[in-house]
Amino acid sequence: MSLLSISDLQQVYRSGRGGSAREVRAVDHVDLQLEAGEIVGLVGESGCGKTTTARCVTGLVRPTGGSITFDGVDVLHPAREEKRRLHREIKMVFQDPFASLNPRMTVEQIIGEGLQTHRPELDKAGRRTVIGELLEQVGLHASAASAYPRSFSGGQRQRIGIARALAVKPRLLVCDEVVSALDVSIQAQICNLLLDSRDEYGLAMMFISHDLAVVRQLCDRVLVMRAGSVVESGTTDAIFGDPQHEYTRSLLAATPVPEVRETAAHQELPALEKRA
Numbered sequence: 001m002s003l004l005s006i007s008d009l010q011q012v013y014r015s016g017r018g019g020s021a022r023e024v025r026a027v028d029h030v031d032l033q034l035e036a037g038e039i040v041g042l043v044g045e046s047g048c049g050k051t052t053t054a055r056c057v058t059g060l061v062r063p064t065g066g067s068i069t070f071d072g073v074d075v076l077h078p079a080r081e082e083k084r085r086l087h088r089e090i091k092m093v094f095q096d097p098f099a100s101l102n103p104r105m106t107v108e109q110i111i112g113e114g115l116q117t118h119r120p121e122l123d124k125a126g127r128r129t130v131i132g133e134l135l136e137q138v139g140l141h142a143s144a145a146s147a148y149p150r151s152f153s154g155g156q157r158q159r160i161g162i163a164r165a166l167a168v169k170p171r172l173l174v175c176d177e178v179v180s181a182l183d184v185s186i187q188a189q190i191c192n193l194l195l196d197s198r199d200e201y202g203l204a205m206m207f208i209s210h211d212l213a214v215v216r217q218l219c220d221r222v223l224v225m226r227a228g229s230v231v232e233s234g235t236t237d238a239i240f241g242d243p244q245h246e247y248t249r250s251l252l253a254a255t256p257v258p259e260v261r262e263t264a265a266h267q268e269l270p271a272l273e274k275r276a
C-alpha cells in the first residue's frame, strides 16, 4: 500500500450565476501514488492545477470527484480520531509566507503551537531547544524565536514556515514553491534539510516548483501537468533526459536545466551568515 494514493482526482471551481456562470476544471482526473521517503515533483505552467491538487491532499479544498488515501485513511472522509493524525502527519508549506504566519504570534509561539499539540513528551525547555535547532537548520539564528513575523523578509518567513512544518516530523510534506524565492546558498541548505529529513525519518514530499533545476536535483519522480491533467510522469532522469510528451519538451526548452545531477546532500554549502 502506498503512503499516499490519489485516484481520479477532480476539482471544478464554479463562479458567477446564470448566464455569467463560469466553470474552471482545475484538476482533471489526476492519479498519483507516493511511497514513504519518496519525493515527487509537480511541474507545469501557471494555472495548470498544481496548487489545487496539493490543497486537496491537505484538506484545504474539498474536491468535486475522486479519492485520496493516506496510509489507508480516507483523507476526504476521515473518522474523528483520524483527523488529528492526518493533521500531524501531512503538512503543507505555502507559497505565500506573508499570509501563512499569524502576525500576532512570536516565532517561538508559531513553531511551538504544533509541538505542544503533537509532541506532548516535550516540556517547555525541550520545545525551546527543538525550536532553536530548527531555526539554525533553516539558516536563521536561534534568537529569531522571540521576534514577530513582521521582522523578517519574505524568504526568512518562508523558512520559518518550513521550520514549523518540520517541527512535528510529518510523514508527508507538501511544498508549494518554497525555495524559488530564496537565494542559492539558502536554497541549497533547505534542500539539504529536506533530504536529511527524508533520510532520518522517511519524510515523503510533493514538491511543486517552477524551478526545474531544483526539481531535477531534489525529486525522484516528476509529474508534468497541463490544464488540470497529468500529461507525462516518470523518473526524474527519464523526464529530464528523455521526455516523451511534446509539452514536456517545450517546458524544458523554455527553462534550460543544468544536465549534471548534483545531489544537494553532497553539495558543499558556503559559510552562511545567519540572519535574525
Ligand SMILES: Nc1ncnc2c1ncn2[C@@H]1O[C@H](COP(=O)(O)OP(=O)(O)OP(=O)(O)O)[C@@H](O)[C@H]1O
Binding pocket: 013, 014, 015, 024, 025, 026, 044, 045, 046, 047, 048, 049, 050, 051, 052, 053
Ligand atoms: N478558489 C478558486 N476559485 C476559482 N478558480 C480557482 C480557484 N483557485 C484556483 N482557481 C483556478 O484553477 C486553475 C488552477 O489553479 P492552481 O492554482 O491550482 O494552478 P497552479 O498550477 O498551482 O498555478 P500557479 O503555478 O500559478 O500557482 C486556474 O485556472 C485558477 O485560476
